[in-house]
Amino acid sequence: MASRWAPALAVVGATGAVGSVILELLSTRRDVYGDVRLVASPRSAGRTLAVRGADVAVEALTPEVFDGADVVMFAVPGAVAAEWAPVAAARGAAVVDGSGVFRMRRDVPLVVPEVNPEAVRERPRGVVAGPGGATMAVVVALAALHRAYGLREVVVASYEAASGEGRDGADVLHAQLEKVGGDRGLGSRAGDVRGVVGDTGPFRAPLAMNVVPWAGAAADGGWTTGELGVRLETRKVLGLPDLKVSATCVRVPVVTGHSAAIHAVFDEPVDRREAQDVLARSPGVVLCDDPEFPTPADAVGTDPVWAGRVRVSPDDPRALDLFVSGDNLRVGSALNTVQIGELIAADLGA
Incomplete structure (x- = not known):
């Protein structure tokens, strides 16, 4: 045969x-x-x-x-x-x-x-x-919830790993951490960190002992291309061209693993336990919630997006807050x- x-x-x-x-x-x-x-x-x-x-x-x-x-x-x-x-x-x-x-x-x-x-x-x-790694950390979980409740609006704050800038980003973070760790006289001011680490590499500011609210290049209106990418890519993948999406993308001193805090508003009122069950049954998502919560350390080396901290907004029964983490080199790319x-x-x- x-x-x-x-x-x-x-x-x-x-x-x-x-x-x-x-x-x-x-x-x-x-x-x-x-x-x-x-x-x-x-x-x-x-x-x-x-x-x-x-x-x-x-x-x-x-x-x-x-x-x-x-x-x-x-x-x-x-x-x-x-x-x-x-x-x-x-x-x-x-x-x-x-x-x-x-x-x-x-x-x-x-x-x-x-x-x-x-x-x-x-x-x-x-x-x-x-899509980009930050979008991937968000859109798999959002898609499952959208199918259940009908998504209307999303506000995202991403916490993106150094390896989002490739091997150069990870290498620069390692080098900065070594310099900071070796300087016992480092003070608490941001300027002290900048003076010790020297070259910031692909980042707009020192990443070691710091967070940098900037991912991508400058775009109109004070936005970055990373933030607009999350907005446009989420719309395109979900097939919702008019979806309201606002993102703030932040680099954090983590080598691998993007995370995001998500505030999502739906057409229908949301039940917390039901939303947890929706996420737990969704392909590509693992629920890690109550009392546990997801972190990049959990997600690194694994394939799914980890979702937790699921809460219904105290001010809007149609709004849900959650936190997700995913390995940006695996699920994110x-x-x-x-x-x-x-x-x-x-x-x-x-």
Whole structure:
């Protein structure tokens, strides 16, 4: 009997922080691919990485590397994805991009498999995008509650890990913590921290012993691109273009794990126990509540979004407050990319 056809996969950015998690997931989840090739910048070409129990040599990023690939996952900065994702699509591959460059394109679906898996079938540019890590921490839980109560308005404060800026962000935080820990004369003033840590790296202020209310670049009206991204991406994934969303994005001195405090207003009155049950039964969510609560330390290394501190507002029976945490390298990026790839693989196989 002939063997079943399996799509060929290419992973671009295989040596990066998110790429390494993608390889781990490919090695532990159900195997749906035939050939898997690993791609990175020319300086990483020739390195050997383990995937699916085998050592695979990394290939340099060139147009020819996409020949024969059916699915291509991009775990690279937006500028690289903007240049190379269209090349992969033009050579016949279905592209899954984790950067922000395609998220708000009208002709690119923005997909969270637990929320809108059917959207992967409509990809006129050959590209499917995933939302940012802060949005992922919020939207999986919100989608479940929206189905139960009808979502009207959301206010979010995110608490985002240093690794949201990639390996550079995590490395800078580690370096800052070492400098602060080694300076026994450090005072309590913010200026003291700034003077000790020196280079702030990708952050707008020292992250060690501090919180930085800024993620992304400057946008109009005092907003940041990270905050507007949470607003626009949440609307698009949920299919609610007029949803009221306001976000404040904050970097915190955590290496991995994004969290968010959510205030959500619904069409219907909310029952606390019922809302907890809705979250507990929802794919991609684990309830950790009363008296426990979720933290990044709980979520790191796990796949679901952890939800807790579920409370009905004392001033509005239609409003619910909750706190969520998720591993931004897994559920916030790599896992979502891999799950989208699995949906496309199933679609191609059908």
